Amino acid sequence: MKIGLALDDRRKEKRVALRPEELGELLKKNQLYVERGAGLGVGITDAEYRQAGAHVVSKAHAYACPLVVKLREPNETELKMMRPGSTLFSMLHLNNRLNLARLLQRYRINSIAMEKIKDPLGERIIEDLHEVGYWGMMKGLELWGRNPSKATVKIMGCGRIAFGAIQAASRKQTRVILLNKREINEMYKHLPGTDILVDGLTWPAELRGKIYLVTRRMLRLMRPGAALIGLVSNPAGKYPIETMRPTTLSDISYKMNGVIHAACWGWSGLDPVNVTRRYSIQIAPVLSDIVKSAPDHLPEYIKQAMLEAKP
Structure with a gap:
């Protein structure tokens, strides 16, 4: 699967969802397209992503992938770049963001909320x-x-x-x-x-x-x-x-x-460097579970965090 890793470009936001160190398993059967400059805020160069086996691309190219990963939720301009039927994996908090929920439906984007990924005891897996x-x-x-x-x-x-x-x-x-x-x-x-x-x-x-x-x-x-x-x-x-x-x-x-x-x-x-490390270690195995399953055969712990866009 083609996966886009998007830049979190809010002012003073430096974190990124994935580091090169955690990409080994993911890149065995998938292609990662990293938005140019995505890791610079935490000292990760584009060259380091390339060395890990990822492709460094434009924003539009990253958002055109069937699955887009971004730590913080995209804005409307970024959502418009995504293709109908594609999936966003991000921190979403849709219960408190009704406008974001409406935008996801408007642009027919499926979503998986990182904060709703939980272990069998109901504890969050991706958290800081x-x-x-x-x-x-x-x-x-x-x-x-x-x-x-x-x-x-x-x-x-x-x-x-x-x-x-x-x-x-x-x-x-x-x-x-x-x-x-x-x-x-x-x-x-x-x-x-x-x-x-x-x-x-x-x-x-x-x-x-x-x-x-x-x-x-x-x-x-x-x-x-x-x-x-x-x-x-x-x-x-x-x-x-x-x-x-x-x-x-x-x-x-x-x-x-x-x-x-x-x-x-x-x-x-x-504390962007240490928190990026924490998130990347948590996100990578969940992402691997997402991409190795067909959309209708996702593990239950991922299904409960998914919101499908209405046709």
Whole structure:
């Protein structure tokens, strides 16, 4: 099969879905067409892809392949380059991106969502949750701008993202308080004395935009120059913090009512080389399973992540 590896060319986005090191098995029976410059952001040259057996081609050529791999979702211009009936393998989060879902249907593009590829225990196979928490916390301390050992950090959530944040804070000798389920519903009690509040919650869809754990009025309870850090991706912009909205690597923070806000869509992009390595190791074997099966005979764990375009 012909596979296109597309460049992630958002401003300050340097990661790429596949490195040359992981291509050996894939290239035994398939051809990989890498968009020119796809790996330059993490120090991988076009020559290195060629040495691994891939072809380096134009953007249009890469997107014309029957299967296109891209870490972050393509924009509409890029989707238009894909052929009807082809398949996109990418981080999609379609439940929060209804417009993207509509575009995929409009251009008759099948999709496989990387974030929905799961093991038999229901755990994500392609993920960087710990790195998201770690680098979000590191950036939060930087944005706060003072001695980290003097900060009081409070964290909502207790999953892998929150653990990454805890690890980052502990390395900076920061005082960390983990808030439990009862405490997060009484945030007015816990905002006073807080320098950095970290949101590591996966907020249920039915509560988004309806229930806020931290309201606009509560910001006045926080210390001057305090920071709110949102770690869980939510492109729809519906957080448990009323004043939070999505930010990007190129425009990572804003200030409201004297409080710094940052909810970056792609925190792990702050460590592009190591995160590219992690993703490539995770993606390559899944991609091999995709290409060695007919579309109607895909392994079940891939089928559950696939959305077929209507004819």
